[in-house]
Amino acid sequence: MNTDWNPAARVRGMGTSIFTEMTELARATGAVNLGQGVPELDAPAGLLREAAEAVLAGRNQYPPATGFPALREAVAAHQARRYGLEYRPQDEVLVTTGATEALAATLLALCDPGDEVIAFDPCYDAYAADARLAGARLVPVPLEPDGDTFALDADALRAAVTPRSRVLLLNTPHNPTGKVFTAAELAAVAEVCREHGLTAVTDEVYEHLVYDGGQHRTLAALPGMRERTLTVSSAGKTFNVTGWKIGWVCGPAPLVAAVAAAKQFLTYASGTPYQEALARTLGGVEAWATELRRTLQRNRDLLSEGLTRAGLRPYRAEAGYFVQADVRAWGYSDGVRFCRELPLRAGVVAIPTSAFCLRPGAPSTLVRFSFCKREESVLMAVEKLVKAG
Numbered sequence: 339m340n341t342d343w344n345p346a347a348r349v350r351g352m353g354t355s356i357f358t359e360m361t362e363l364a365r366a367t368g369a370v371n372l373g374q375g376v377p378e379l380d381a382p383a384g385l386l387r388e389a390a391e392a393v394l395a396g397r398n399q400y401p402p403a404t405g406f407p408a409l410r411e412a413v414a415a416h417q418a419r420r421y422g423l424e425y426r427p428q429d430e431v432l433v434t435t436g437a438t439e440a441l442a443a444t445l446l447a448l449c450d451p452g453d454e455v456i457a458f459d460p461c462y463d464a465y466a467a468d469a470r471l472a473g474a475r476l477v478p479v480p481l482e483p484d485g486d487t488f489a490l491d492a493d494a495l496r497a498a499v500t501p502r503s504r505v506l507l508l509n510t511p512h513n514p515t516g517k518v519f520t521a522a523e524l525a526a527v528a529e530v531c532r533e534h535g536l537t538a539v540t541d542e543v544y545e546h547l548v549y550d551g552g553q554h555r556t557l558a559a560l561p562g563m564r565e566r567t568l569t570v571s572s573a574g575k576t577f578n579v580t581g582w583k584i585g586w587v588c589g590p591a592p593l594v595a596a597v598a599a600a601k602q603f604l605t606y607a608s609g610t611p612y613q614e615a616l617a618r619t620l621g622g623v624e625a626w627a628t629e630l631r632r633t634l635q636r637n638r639d640l641l642s643e644g645l646t647r648a649g650l651r652p653y654r655a656e657a658g659y660f661v662q663a664d665v666r667a668w669g670y671s672d673g674v675r676f677c678r679e680l681p682l683r684a685g686v687v688a689i690p691t692s693a694f695c696l697r698p699g700a701p702s703t704l705v706r707f708s709f710c711k712r713e714e715s716v717l718m719a720v721e722k723l724v725k726a727g
């Protein structure tokens with residue numbers, strides 16, 4: 339091959355991430371992998387049976403590009419039942435190949451080159467990549483450690499708005515911090531969106547995984563927000579089927595049509611048998627999620643207590659799959675070095691939070707441990723961390 343060949347600028351440097359490195363390190367060392375958020379937990383048996391039956395029944399060809407109609411209806415019913423938001427299944431709900439495609443298609447549909455996307459920092463690593471693919475720029479607004487959790491600085495948010503601001507990207511419950519945005523924080527976010535005519539895009543893939551009796555609030559339900567919000571969610575985290583890659587977007591018809599226009603040329607459509615199985619299962623999500631939260635909350639408690647005993651101060655994970663811990667007490671000033679050494683020192687893999695940080699020089703003494711694992715895995719990791727601490 340031509341030796342002066344270079345990838346296009348829009349993908350340059352995206353190649354190898356710390357996730358690849360840590361997953362490889364876990365494999366090479368046999369360490370307990372609390373790095374990537376891949377669930378070790380079972381999916382609902384009925385859901386798996388429905389998917390298998392759909393495959394065997396020959397439901398294996400392209401579904402409609404915007405999604406299997408019964409799934410769009412089930413998603414609309416879910417939003418109405420849980421949040422009091424009405425969406426027309428025909429043109430206000432779009433099924434996507436996971437939340438990942440929903441977010442990429444959304445930014446491709448909403449942003450022109452040079453536009454700015456406001457996001458809270460740290461954030462899910464796809465956001466910066468998606469903005470870049472769209473030719474847009476991600477503008478970070480910090481979530482600062484505040485006591486045992488993380489808080490939004492509403493003044494910093496207001497200061498981040500410029501004439502090029504187009505989209506505000508909000509993830510609640512939040513990865514990687516485990517934060518749930520409070521009612522007051524959401525009100526501040528909504529006010530900024532309304533005042534500056536921003537379109538809000540929300541990533542709510544952990545909407546069913548809020549612990550300690552807490553509540554998920556959806557931005558679209560705030561006054562004046564339904565008409566300017568695209569709400570993204572997915573079956574992956576809710577049902578422990580992250581390999582299925584079925585997600586969805588809800589919003590006003592013109593915005594959803596723009597996202598569908600981009601989506602049709604990314605994947606055209608998404609897994610027919612999985613969509614059929616989810617259409618039959620989403621109506622019963624509440625009973626399933628109650629059980630799943632019990633399991634995950636117990637894992638969260640075991641991990642948080644273990645980190646405390648090991649001397650790695652944990653933050654409070656209010657939701658989702660992850661606990662943040664501060665590594666300074668072990669003599670580290672850099673979470674990356676801690677994560678590179680941890681497999682050998684303790685036999686455990688974690689991910690440095692700096693991998694999710696958009697601001698150069700952002701605090702780097704935090705690391706992320708995931709607890710969407712079998713209880714044995716969490717207990718084994720805890721034992722190893724306490725021994726090494």
Ligand SMILES: *Cc1c(COP(=O)(O)O)cnc(C)c1O
Pocket residue numbers: 435436437438439462509512513541543571572573574575580583584585
């Ligand atoms: C896992 C995750 C996604 C990706 O969801 P898929 O449905 O698997 O594509 C998106 N956003 C956040 C915050 C996640 O943690």
